[in-house]
Amino acid sequence: MxxxxxxxxxxxxxxxxxxxxxxxxxxxxxxxxxxxxxxxxxxxxxxxxxxxxxxxxxxxxxxxxxxxxxxxxxxxxxxxxxxxxxxxxxxxxxxxxxxxxxxxxxxxxxxxxxxxxxxxxxxxxxxxxxxxxxxxxxxxxxxxxxxxxxxxxxxxxxxxxxxxxxxxxxxxxxxxxxxxxxxxxxxxxxxxxxxxxxxxxxxKGSGLQPWPQRLTTTPPRLGEIGVSVEEFQKDAQIWHHIVAEYWKQMKSVIQRNSIRNVMDMNSNLGGFAAALKDQDVWVMNVAPVNASARLKIIYDRGLIGTVHDWCESFSTYPRTYDLLHAWSVFSQIEERGCSSEDLLIEMDRMLRPEGFVIIRDKPSVVTHVLKFLAALKWDKWSSEVEPSTDALSKSEERVLIAKKRLWKENSV
Ligand SMILES: C[S@@+](CC[C@H](N)C(=O)[O-])C[C@H]1O[C@@H](n2cnc3c(N)ncnc32)[C@H](O)[C@@H]1O
Missing domain, CATH: 3.40.50.150 (Vaccinia Virus protein VP39)
Incomplete structure (x- = not known):
């Protein structure tokens, strides 16, 4: 038509x-x-x-x-x-x-x-x-x-x-x-x-390049959030490297075609999702409320996303995501007085059995989360590393990747 x-x-x-x-x-x-x-x-x-x-x-x-x-x-x-x-x-x-x-x-x-x-x-x-x-x-x-x-x-x-x-x-x-x-x-x-x-x-328009060029060219509204073109390009490079490292870490346990619905819980400029472009996955980019101005960059890049306050539950049904990526989300909600245990429970609700969580945060946060892995049954497999520092590292960080097990897998 x-x-x-x-x-x-x-x-x-x-x-x-x-x-x-x-x-x-x-x-x-x-x-x-x-x-x-x-x-x-x-x-x-x-x-x-x-x-x-x-x-x-x-x-x-x-x-x-x-x-x-x-x-x-x-x-x-x-x-x-x-x-x-x-x-x-x-x-x-x-x-x-x-x-x-x-x-x-x-x-x-x-x-x-x-x-x-x-x-x-x-x-x-x-x-x-x-x-x-x-x-x-x-x-x-x-x-x-x-x-x-x-x-x-x-x-x-x-x-x-x-x-x-x-x-x-x-x-x-x-x-x-x-x-x-x-x-x-x-x-x-x-x-x-x-x-x-x-x-x-x-x-007379948005000034956008067609897809897929718009994923990598400078988003027209970048200037509105005070990020320079150089910072944007650096961000894209760093996330390509980080995502490759994540995949290397999961390589031995990830099954072919087992990851499809992905959520980036703190999407920033969309670098994590952009680095996954050639995988057969889609990413729900989530901008925490205090960074919601950045969501327009996600859309300018041809990605999708939403605003959310991680002190509250997310608008989805249980067990609907295969991979959750939480970069600095725990430390941010703790600063606001919200409970990291509540967030773990919410992530568990959203995560499919056999799904993965990637938590990149301060060492104290990762140490705290590790205590709950068995109780959450996120102990099918886990790996913890210290990532190399880059321009995005705010302080010392650790990366924890864990896989959720089927609750009754031993009884079937
Ligand atoms: C008849 S179904 C149509 C589904 C689909 N678009 C199709 O053509 O097969 C109508 C849908 O609209 C939804 N709906 C009704 N009012 C709505 C609203 N104010 N905002 C969002 N969805 C609404 C209903 O819940 C229902 O799922």
Whole structure:
């Protein structure tokens, strides 16, 4: 329908990050993955609650999430395409606040693919909803790109020009200059349009390279977080080396194709995930709340991620990840007075039997964690080393890698 050159769905790498709201068992995301498009598939914790579990068991990125009252935990301008297939969301509620949240998350020129009875049914009620949605989205400066069969595809504007042409009393209003569109942890949604930064407006877009170049070229928003190009390049180099060392350490115990769903619990600039690009895995990059500004770099690089406070439990089902990487996460939560034992239990909940944890932290943290390995049954195999120091080492560090056993493996 979008008529990209050669009918390539990823439009030559320009469509990479997708948000699928109301994803079911994430079949849309599963279809896109081999096309080098990565979808953050969302389903709420409702009567369909085990959908996300199915998706993750299929090895497809997915998380619990709902378009409700709070912003989704992603920075602005993260996705090239949003998708709702029969997601049964009332998009007109509360002055269109849920569409305005999608508007915040979509990149300049981003698409909204909507496949729902309102887009094609001819009864009076569906016609009324369609007309109201069409009117609202027109006021938001979105345009219909194509409407065919059961689906309509809208596109957002590329710059602020259309907003500037709206009258001062136009609804929905533009968000005020004091609104930071990138803060997304426990932030109430607002019924306003997020205008583009001056740079995006000038450049009429995000300034992104297509995938896979965007993984390694300088992310357009790097300057916003105060990181230099040299620091970014150094970070990428160091993580390539660290990840190779991790794999060497696990080589004797890792089975082929046994690692698929990976979480980097403190993703920083995404160096850990970038170093895994050629492995058949996907990485959920997690930016702790105090480093959440860095999450936009993850999305600029064509990776996916979320914000999280590791003093709380994570929005996923039990035993859904094969590998958890925790770099300085324990020392950070301890500084905030949260319990490292609680975090160990949460990691154990998320970790699949036979899965691995990699904990890179201060020696005192690693010594503390070692005491719990047997109780957690993370003692199928473990290895502890002192890593070589590099520009990322904050202080003396140790690396502990442990493998979780099946609880009843001796009795079967
Ligand atoms: C009929 S299923 C469609 C599943 C899938 N998209 C498909 O086409 O097979 C609708 C899904 O939307 C989800 N949903 C409903 N309201 C939602 C909201 N406000 N935010 C996120 N998901 C929502 C429901 O939980 C359900 O999983």
């Amino acid at each position: 979008l008529k990209f050159p050669g009918e390539r769905l990823n439009n030559g790498g320009h469509i990479r990050n997708v948000l699928d709201v109301g994803c079911g068992v994430a079949s849309f995301g599963a279809y896109l993955l081999p096309l080098n498009i990565i979808a953050m598939s969302l389903a709420p914790n409702d009567v369909h609650e085990n959908q996300i579990q199915f998706a993750l068991e299929r090895g497809i990125p997915a998380t619990l999430g709902v378009l409700g009252t709070r912003r989704l935990p992603y920075p602005s301008r993260s996705f090239e395409l949003a998708h709702c297939s029969r997601c049964r969301i009332d998009w007109l509620q509360r002055d269109g606040i849920l569409l305005l949240e999608l508007d915040r998350l979509l990149r300049p020129g981003g698409y909204f693919v909507y496949s729902s009875p309102e887009a094609y049914a001819h009864d009076a009620e569906n016609r009324r909803i369609w007309n109201s949605m069409y009117d609202l989205l027109r006021r938001m400066c979105w345009r219909v790109v194509v409407r065919k069969d059961q689906t309509v595809i809208w596109a957002k504007p590329l710059s602020n020009s259309c907003y500037a042409k709206r009258g001062p009393e136009s609804r929905p209003p533009l968000c005020g200059p004091d609104d930071d569109p990138d803060v997304a942890w426990n932030v109430p949604m607002k019924a306003c349009i997020t205008p583009y930064s001056a740079k995006m407006h000038r450049e």
